[in-house]
Amino acid sequence: MEIKIMKNILDRNQNRADEVRALLKDKNVVMVNIISSPGAGKTTLLERTCGELKEKLRLGVIEGDITTDRDAQRLKKYNIPIVVINTEGGCHLDSHSISKVLGSFDLDNLDMLFVENVGNLICPSQFDLGETFKLAVISTTEGDDKPAKYPMLFREARAVILNKIDLLPYTNFSFESFRRDLRKINPSVPLFSLSCTRGDGLDEWFEWIIDQSHK
Amino acid sequence: MHELKIAEDLKDIVLEAASKGNLKKVTRVNVTFGQMVQIVPEIFQFAFTECVRDTSAEGAEVTIEIVPVKMTCNECGTEFIVKDNMFACHKCGSADLKIINGRELFVKSIEGE
Numbered sequence: 130m131e132i133k134i135m136k137n138i139l140d141r142n143q144n145r146a147d148e149v150r151a152l153l154k155d156k157n158v159v160m161v162n163i164i165s166s167p168g169a170g171k172t173t174l175l176e177r178t179c180g181e182l183k184e185k186l187r188l189g190v191i192e193g194d195i196t197t198d199r200d201a202q203r204l205k206k207y208n209i210p211i212v213v214i215n216t217e218g219g220c221h222l223d224s225h226s227i228s229k230v231l232g233s234f235d236l237d238n239l240d241m242l243f244v245e246n247v248g249n250l251i252c253p254s255q256f257d258l259g260e261t262f263k264l265a266v267i268s269t270t271e272g273d274d275k276p277a278k279y280p281m282l283f284r285e286a287r288a289v290i291l292n293k294i295d296l297l298p299y300t301n302f303s304f305e306s307f308r309r310d311l312r313k314i315n316p317s318v319p320l321f322s323l324s325c326t327r328g329d330g331l332d333e334w335f336e337w338i339i340d341q342s343h344k
Numbered sequence: 345m346h347e348l349k350i351a352e353d354l355k356d357i358v359l360e361a362a363s364k365g366n367l368k369k370v371t372r373v374n375v376t377f378g379q380m381v382q383i384v385p386e387i388f389q390f391a392f393t394e395c396v397r398d399t400s401a402e403g404a405e406v407t408i409e410i411v412p413v414k415m416t417c418n419e420c421g422t423e424f425i426v427k428d429n430m431f432a433c434h435k436c437g438s439a440d441l442k443i444i445n446g447r448e449l450f451v452k453s454i455e456g457e
Contacts, residue, residue, distance in 0.1 A: 252349070
């Protein structure tokens, strides 16, 4: 006997993500879901970005971390609300975990909420958190083939950051090949090439991200 | 390993449907996955088998249909299959596209007795 079901498997996640998105829209909060491999520089990017933006926008951070709160510790000095979600081995955040911690923020007094997802290029791309947009971060030391290997993330990201450009001379990363693959997948996505440690390219990124809060 | 979380959610849907439909044993689950979701069928079957151990769906086989990525052009209306990660309209070259297929994580039916 066959029983028809005809249902999306991730309906539960999607429904909760839709609720989160509606709530944030109502409160005028922009939520940025930051996705990258481990070690691409998400936390360093957040340190730089929070340092620059904290006087201009009311910020909050959700730190997705497998077991520690080390990333959150690094952001403490900016004196902004931070909540850690430990996934206890889970390779991505989902909309239920986000929905649970949103109550810890004063959403009426928030402009932008950064979510640092668990370091992983594939799993976080599948789970809608209710974010306003996804931000893909990759670094030159990972190789230039990431867009071709993980097209879904690069297709759906509203912006792409290429970090660690100061290390370009020491890698075999081909910027041309990277750009060509990225443009095939997402011809119009803004690309920011920067070094979060040395500071190259950050001003252009700050300008763009501040602009997103006014949209 | 996004396969595991997806397999867990699928398990709940399958067991609920089996109980509603008075199935004592689920032998097969028919699903459709979009190519863009990058599910590895062997890993998915393995994850699902582990999830449904000691349930009415223990040992059920998952039949996975992989759907290619299909887009429609917002400029000229052409529909086309995306090959080699080339996200541009085959007719007019526009990058203003809407996805039709390729992102599915869909359960069609279950079989059993």
